[in-house]
Amino acid sequence: MAKTYAxxxxxxxxxxxxxxxxxxxxxxxxxxxxxxWVVWNLLGWGIIHAVWTQENREMCGHGGDGACxxxxxxxxxxxxxxxxxxxxxxxxxxxxxxxxxVGILSCVPxxxxxxxxxxxxxxxxxxxxxxxxxGVFGLSEVSVQDxxxxxxxxxxxxxxxLLGMPTAIIFALLRxxxxxxxxxxxxxxxxxxxxxxxxxxxxxxxxxxxxxLPSWLPTEKLYLVVIGYALFFxxxxxxxxxxxxxxxxxxxxxxxxxxGMSYWQxxxxxxxxxxxxxxxxxxxxxxxxxxxxxxxxxxxxxxEVLASGNAAxxxxxxxxxxxxxxxxxxxxxxxxxxxxSRYGAYLERRxxxxxx
Amino acid sequence: MKSIxxxxxxxxxxxxxxxxxSRLETVQDRGTLLCSGHNGSYLGFAEVDDxxxxxxxDIDLCRGLAASLxxxxxxxxxxxxxxxxxxxxxxxxxxxxxxxxxxxxSQSRDTELNLSYSNPYFVASFHVMAHADIGAETLADLDxxxxxxxxxxxxxxxxxxxxERIGIEAEVIVFESGDEVRSAYFNRRCxxxxxxxxxxxxxxxxxxxxxxxxxxxxxxxxxxEGIIVPEGDPDWLDVMNWMISSLxxxxxxxxxxxxxxxxxxxxxxxxxxxFLGVNPxxxxxxxxxxxxxxxxISEVGNYAEIYERNIGEPYALPRAMNNLxxxxxxxxxxxxx
Numbered sequence: 061m062a063k064t065y066a067x068x069x070x071x072x073x074x075x076x077x078x079x080x081x082x083x084x085x086x087x088x089x090x091x092x093x094x095x096x097w098v099v100w101n102l103l104g105w106g107i108i109h110a111v112w113t114q115e116n117r118e119m120c121g122h123g124g125d126g127a128c129x130x131x132x133x134x135x136x137x138x139x140x141x142x143x144x145x146x147x148x149x150x151x152x153x154x155x156x157x158x159x160x161x162v163g164i165l166s167c168v169p170x171x172x173x174x175x176x177x178x179x180x181x182x183x184x185x186x187x188x189x190x191x192x193x194x195g196v197f198g199l200s201e202v203s204v205q206d207x208x209x210x211x212x213x214x215x216x217x218x219x220x221x222l223l224g225m226p227t228a229i230i231f232a233l234l235r236x237x238x239x240x241x242x243x244x245x246x247x248x249x250x251x252x253x254x255x256x257x258x259x260x261x262x263x264x265x266x267x268x269x270x271x272x273l274p275s276w277l278p279t280e281k282l283y284l285v286v287i288g289y290a291l292f293f294x295x296x297x298x299x300x301x302x303x304x305x306x307x308x309x310x311x312x313x314x315x316x317x318x319x320g321m322s323y324w325q326x327x328x329x330x331x332x333x334x335x336x337x338x339x340x341x342x343x344x345x346x347x348x349x350x351x352x353x354x355x356x357x358x359x360x361x362x363x364e365v366l367a368s369g370n371a372a373x374x375x376x377x378x379x380x381x382x383x384x385x386x387x388x389x390x391x392x393x394x395x396x397x398x399x400x401s402r403y404g405a406y407l408e409r410r411x412x413x414x415x416x
Numbered sequence: 417m418k419s420i421x422x423x424x425x426x427x428x429x430x431x432x433x434x435x436x437x438s439r440l441e442t443v444q445d446r447g448t449l450l451c452s453g454h455n456g457s458y459l460g461f462a463e464v465d466d467x468x469x470x471x472x473x474d475i476d477l478c479r480g481l482a483a484s485l486x487x488x489x490x491x492x493x494x495x496x497x498x499x500x501x502x503x504x505x506x507x508x509x510x511x512x513x514x515x516x517x518x519x520x521x522s523q524s525r526d527t528e529l530n531l532s533y534s535n536p537y538f539v540a541s542f543h544v545m546a547h548a549d550i551g552a553e554t555l556a557d558l559d560x561x562x563x564x565x566x567x568x569x570x571x572x573x574x575x576x577x578x579x580e581r582i583g584i585e586a587e588v589i590v591f592e593s594g595d596e597v598r599s600a601y602f603n604r605r606c607x608x609x610x611x612x613x614x615x616x617x618x619x620x621x622x623x624x625x626x627x628x629x630x631x632x633x634x635x636x637x638x639x640x641e642g643i644i645v646p647e648g649d650p651d652w653l654d655v656m657n658w659m660i661s662s663l664x665x666x667x668x669x670x671x672x673x674x675x676x677x678x679x680x681x682x683x684x685x686x687x688x689x690x691f692l693g694v695n696p697x698x699x700x701x702x703x704x705x706x707x708x709x710x711x712x713i714s715e716v717g718n719y720a721e722i723y724e725r726n727i728g729e730p731y732a733l734p735r736a737m738n739n740l741x742x743x744x745x746x747x748x749x750x751x752x753x
Contacts, residue, residue, distance in 0.1 A: 374457020376730035379622035
C-alpha cells in the first residue's frame with residue numbers, strides 16, 4: 061500500500077512558503093506592505109476618489125486626491141478617432157473593428173491557409189479603406205490626413221506587418237543564397253537599414269521621397285511611411301527568420317533534396333515551418349516593438365492614438381489631466397500588446413517549442 | 417535630422433524654381449487653402465476641441481487668410497496636421513501653402529532654408545515664473561536661488577546670458593522635456609521656471625493655485641513670430657503682410673466682428689471705406705476682392721478679439737508687448753491709402 065501524506069493546510073503552506081525563517085518573514089512583511097500600500101493608493105486615486113463624468117468637472121481638484129476621468133468622458137472620441145469628422149466617426153469605429161476582427165480570425169488555426177488568409181486580409185483592408193476614405197456608396201469623402209486615433213494605429217500596424225512579413229521571408233532567403241553576390245548585397249542592405257533610426261527612415265520616406273519620385277506615382281504620406289516602416293520591419297524580421305533557419309540541422313534540407321523535392325518545396329514544406337517555430341519568441345517580440353513604435357508616425361503629422369491623447373489634454377480645460385490621458389492611452393496599448401504576448405505564449409505551447 | 421531637413425529644403429527649392437506661378441494663383445485656382453496645423457496640441461495656438469475641430473490663434477489666422485482669399489473659410493480651408501520638423505519641407509513640397517505655426521524669425525531660416533517671413537503677428541518673450549511666496553518682483557530678486565530650464569533649447573543660453581548681464585548668480589537646473597521641467601518647478605525643485613510666455617501662462621493658469629505663482633516682468637529674450645511662405649513669391653507674401661496689418665488696423669479703428677456691418681454701412685472716414693471695400697482699391701492691388709478685409713474681420717474679428725479668444729481669456733496672459741503701439745505694444749498697421 062502506497063504511503064500517503066497529509067495534505068498541508070493553507071496556513072502551513074503559507075508559513076512554509078513565506079515565513080520559514082526570520083529573513084523570509086521580514087521580506088514578506090516589507091514587500092507585502094509595500095504592495096498593499098501601492099495597490100491601495102492606486103485604487104484610491106484611480107477609483108475611489110476619482111471623478112468620472114464631465115458634468116462633475118469642477119470636482120476635479122487640481123492635484124487632488126483622485127483621478128479626473130472626466131477628461132476621458134469628454135475627449136474619448138478625440139483619442140480614439142483623432143481628427144476624423146465628428147459625424148462620420150462611426151465609420152472609423154467599424155473600420156477599426158473590421159481590422160481587429162480580421163486580425164483575431166487569422167490567429168485561429170482554422171484560417172491558417174494561404175488562400176484563406178489572403179482573402180481574409182484583402183477583405184479586411186477593403187472594408188477599412190472604403191469606410192475610412194469614403195467617396196463611394198454615398199459615404200462622404202475623408203482625406204487620409206484626417207485619419208487618426210486608434211483606427212490609424214491599428215491600420216499602420218496591420219499594414220506594416222502584412223507587407224513586412226513576406227518581404228522578410230524573401231530577404232532571409234536572399235541572404236542565405238549560395239551566390240555570394242546576392243547574399244552579400246542583401247546582407248549589406250539589411251545591415252544598412254538596421255543601422256538607421258526608424259524615425260529618420262519614416263521622415264525620409266514621407267517627406268524627402270516625394271521630391272524625387274516621378275509625379276505620376278502616388279505620394280500620399282501615409283502609404284509612403286507604411287512602406288518605409290515595412291522595409292525597416294522586414295530587415296529585422298529577416299534576421300530573426302534567418303536565425304530560425306540556421307538552427308535547423310543541415311540534414312533536414314539534404315534529406316529533402318535526396319527525396320527529390322524542388323527548392324520551393326523544400327523551403328515551404330521543410331525549412332520555413334520549422335524556422336518560424338524556432339523563431340517564434342523573437343518574432344512576437346518584434347511584433348510588440350512594431351506595435352509600440354507606430355506612435356512615431358506623429359513625426360509626419362499623423363494623429364495616431366498617442367498624438368490624439370496629446371491633443372485631448374491640450375486645451376485650457378484639461379491641461380492638468382495629462383496623467384489620466386496617458387494612463388488611458390497606456391491601457392489601450394496594454395490591451396493590444398498583452399493579448400499579442402498571450403497569443404504568442406499559446407502558440408509556443410501549441411507548437412511546443414520548449415519541449416521539442 | 418538637420419541634414420535631412422536641409423536636403424529636403426534644397427530639393428524643394430529646385431522644385432519651386434521650376435514653376436513661376438505665384439502660390440496666390442495656385443491657391444485661388446484650387447479654391448482651398450492648405451494651412452499648417454499641429455501634431456497634437458500647442459496651447460493657445462493650435463488646439464483641438466471635443467468635436468475634433470481646430471481652435472487657436474494660429475488657426476484663426478489660417479481661417480482669416482482663407483476668408484480673405486475666398487470670402488469665407490467654410491469649405492475653403494484644410495488644416496494639415498504637421499510636426500515641427502516637417503514644417504519647412506511641407507511648405508517647399510506644397511503640402512501646405514503657408515506656415516502659421518509660432519515659428520520665430522531667425523537668420524538661418526531666413527537665409528539657408530530659403531523662407532520668407534511676413535511682419536510679426538506675435539512676439540513671444542521668454543520669462544521666468546516664480547513661486548509667489550518667495551516675494552520676488554524681478555529676476556534680480558532670485559539671486560542665489562535656482563531656475564529650471566529645459567535642455568537643448570536656446571532658452572538655456574538666453575537665460576545664462578541674461579543672468580550674466582544683470583549680474584546675479586542663480587543655479588540653472590536643466591531638464592530633458594517640457595513636462596519634466598514643469599513638474600520639477602511645481603514640486604519646488606527650483607524657485608523659478610523659464611519658458612516662452614504663452615506656455616508659461618498656460619502652466620500658471622492650469623496649475624493648482626494660479627495665485628501662488630508670479631510671472632516676472634524681465635524679458636530674457638524674445639522671438640518675433642511671422643507667417644512663412646517660400647522665398648521669391650512677393651505676391652503671396654504681400655497677402656500675409658496686409659492680412660496682419662488689417663487685423664491691427666481694425667483694432668486701431670475699433671472695427672470688430674460685431675460692428676463691422678454697421679461700420680461698413682456708414683464708414684466714418686474714406687480710409688475706412690477703402691479698407692472695408694466700399695471704395696475700390698484695397699483688394700485689387702493684392703489680387704483679391706475689394707471686400708476681403710471685411711470678410712476677414714467678419715470671420716475672425718480684429719487682432720484684439722483673436723488674442724482674447726485664444727490667449728487672453730483662457731490663459732490669462734496679458735498682451736504686454738503684443739499690444740498696439742498706442743497701448744504700449746510693438747504693433748502697428750501699415751498705411752491704408
